[in-house]
Amino acid sequence: MSEPHSPPQVPESLKKARDAFPILKRTVNGKPIVYLDNAASTQKPQPVIDAISHYYSHENANIHRGVHLLSTEATAAYEAARGKLARYLNANDESEIVFTRGATESINLVAHSFLEPILQPGDEILISCLEHHANIVPWQLLCERTGAQLKVAPIFDNGDLDVDAYLSLMGPRTKLAGLVHVSNAIGTVNPIEVIIEAAKAKDIPILIDAAQSVQHMTVNLQALDCDFLVFSGHKMFMPTGIGALYGKRSRLDQMRPYQGGGDMIAHVTFDKTTFKKPPSRFEAGTPHIAGGIGLAAAIDYIEAIGRDVIHEYESQLITYAADRLKAAPGVRLIGEPTNRSGAVSFVMESAHAHDIGTILDTEGIAIRSGHHCCEPLMGRFGISATARASIALYNTPEDIDALVAGLAKVNQLFG
Amino acid sequence: MNSDLKALYRDTLLKHSRDPRNRGEIEDPDHSACLKNPLCGDQITLYIATRGDRIESARFEAQCCSICMASASMLTFRVEGMTLGESDAFAATLAEAFNQANTPLPLLENDELHALEGVKSFPSRIRCATLPWEALREAISNKQ
Ligand SMILES: Cc1ncc(COP(=O)(O)O)c(C=O)c1O
Numbered sequence: 001m002s003e004p005h006s007p008p009q010v011p012e013s014l015k016k017a018r019d020a021f022p023i024l025k026r027t028v029n030g031k032p033i034v035y036l037d038n039a040a041s042t043q044k045p046q047p048v049i050d051a052i053s054h055y056y057s058h059e060n061a062n063i064h065r066g067v068h069l070l071s072t073e074a075t076a077a078y079e080a081a082r083g084k085l086a087r088y089l090n091a092n093d094e095s096e097i098v099f100t101r102g103a104t105e106s107i108n109l110v111a112h113s114f115l116e117p118i119l120q121p122g123d124e125i126l127i128s129c130l131e132h133h134a135n136i137v138p139w140q141l142l143c144e145r146t147g148a149q150l151k152v153a154p155i156f157d158n159g160d161l162d163v164d165a166y167l168s169l170m171g172p173r174t175k176l177a178g179l180v181h182v183s184n185a186i187g188t189v190n191p192i193e194v195i196i197e198a199a200k201a202k203d204i205p206i207l208i209d210a211a212q213s214v215q216h217m218t219v220n221l222q223a224l225d226c227d228f229l230v231f232s233g234h235k236m237f238m239p240t241g242i243g244a245l246y247g248k249r250s251r252l253d254q255m256r257p258y259q260g261g262g263d264m265i266a267h268v269t270f271d272k273t274t275f276k277k278p279p280s281r282f283e284a285g286t287p288h289i290a291g292g293i294g295l296a297a298a299i300d301y302i303e304a305i306g307r308d309v310i311h312e313y314e315s316q317l318i319t320y321a322a323d324r325l326k327a328a329p330g331v332r333l334i335g336e337p338t339n340r341s342g343a344v345s346f347v348m349e350s351a352h353a354h355d356i357g358t359i360l361d362t363e364g365i366a367i368r369s370g371h372h373c374c375e376p377l378m379g380r381f382g383i384s385a386t387a388r389a390s391i392a393l394y395n396t397p398e399d400i401d402a403l404v405a406g407l408a409k410v411n412q413l414f415g
Numbered sequence: 416m417n418s419d420l421k422a423l424y425r426d427t428l429l430k431h432s433r434d435p436r437n438r439g440e441i442e443d444p445d446h447s448a449c450l451k452n453p454l455c456g457d458q459i460t461l462y463i464a465t466r467g468d469r470i471e472s473a474r475f476e477a478q479c480c481s482i483c484m485a486s487a488s489m490l491t492f493r494v495e496g497m498t499l500g501e502s503d504a505f506a507a508t509l510a511e512a513f514n515q516a517n518t519p520l521p522l523l524e525n526d527e528l529h530a531l532e533g534v535k536s537f538p539s540r541i542r543c544a545t546l547p548w549e550a551l552r553e554a555i556s557n558k559q
Contacts, residue, residue, distance in 0.1 A: 352484075354480035354482075358423070362419065370456055384458060413420075413424055414481070
């Protein structure tokens with residue numbers, strides 16, 4: 001048996017991880033930075049920064065057009081990134097990867113191109129109480145346009161999804177089920193395998209919001225067999241402005257274009273335009289080429305360490321964080337899910353989340369305070385805001401200890 | 416402790432946030448408004464009862480941080496007896512001054528509101544201090 005709250009060992013391949021992230025060398029308010037806001041956005045390792053810099057220094061050109069060498073090289077690099085991502089997620093085919101700006105745009109794309117054309121008044125869209133606004137608001141807007149209804153599956157007091165309730169809300173009129181894989185606000189890991197299985201049995205298309213899972217655990221699309229999956233690169237060591245929509249090829253084939261413009265057309269006349277096959281059909285205009293190149297470099301970086309190593313270590317670290325916080329004076333955890341990944345949310349008797357955030361900031365500790373774009377979930381817990389610590393592979397037990405020490409200062413000031 | 420932090424969380428501010436004055440509803444207010452800071456979810460509802468053109472009392476309900484709470488508490492005290500026009504103008508200049516790094520708050524020396532001066536060193540917290548004053552202006556423009 002290990003001690004209660006004994007800190008995890010940092011594995012050999014992660015001992016130098018911090019050194020790869022130049023920003024982690026800077027100080028904040030005179031203190032070395034303790035970055036615990038990774039669910040909002042992760043920092044970028046040197047190989048990603050170098051890949052972007054190399055691209056702009058040596059290969060920059062527009063893609064899918066032009067026969068000159070730079071354009072050919074840029075096209076090859078961008079398309080190689082798509083292939084790399086398809087393999088990383090174990091998609092059936094790289095044409096199932098649509099590059100987007102991120103999770104938000106991916107969900108909006110599905111709403112517009114997949115669901116809107118088939119939605120009738122009275123049809124239903126099912127989501128859960130754990131969703132980020134990005135997996136709520138696009139559906140609400142769509143319901144307003146079409147007369148469809150949004151159904152929301154409840155959670156238990158510990159922050160676990162009420163799976164039975166979710167399954168029983170999958171009815172004959174459910175035209176899409178959406179579910180967050182890992183809650184950004186409270187860290188709940190949802191049993192998506194069970195939910196996807198049930199959706200398939202009922203022939204309901206299902207979308208998984210993997211914005212908080214692809215960086216922490218292995219996501220195997222062929223094993224999961226969901227219809228859609230979305231994520232944002234910037235939460236996974238990649239640049240902002242790049243992310244992806246995975247869509248089953250049979251679904252993508254039937255979908256109408258999202259935006260119109262260059263690169264997505266097969267043939268244009270003033271009378272009629274025909275469109276390319278997926279994924280190009282959904283990628284109008286010049287894309288974020290450097291973003292794609294940074295994405296590929298980030299995948300290489302993660303795979304060199306090993307996803308299993310990262311997952312194992314992070315699971316221990318977030319458990320350590322939750323245990324330490326739970327035992328800290330005046331701290332109450334919000335959400336104590338059966339399976340936790342990445343994040344832990346809490347409130348304090350003595351101080352509001354913002355005050356906690358400000359005081360920790362003066363100690364060089366970056367956390368997030370607020371509703372985490374999950375206002376309905378906050379409402380479910382009867383609060384308007386939490387303080388949230390969220391980890392990445394470069395965080396250490398010492399970071400958690402610094403956080404807990406910072407909270408003692410909060411109590412000192414406000415207690 | 417960090418000196419900016421000390422200046423932010425002055426005793427007066429902490430006193431008001433722990434034990435805010437005039438917290439609660441006014442039934443049948445002459446004016447009221449509910450404002451939210453979408454960035455953080457802080458929410459405040461301000462109620463005003465008037466006699467003629469003058470504010471007889473102001474009360475508030477809030478789910479918010481210590482700075483917003485203290486600011487609201489001080490506000491309810493500060494605007495009592497002012498005309499609606501005066502308090503609106505005062506709220507406008509105050510909010511403006513919070514957002515100007517080099518403009519001191521337009522207050523007399525012994526005004527309690529000086530306790531909020533420290534937020535100027537924390538740009539991400541300025542809105543916490545100004546939210547109640549924005550709610551006041553909104554309430555004044557909402558006749559019940
Ligand atoms: C679970 C979840 N879904 C969706 C999003 C939206 O991501 P983005 O803003 O990068 O599109 C986030 C980001 O916070 C998230 O955590």
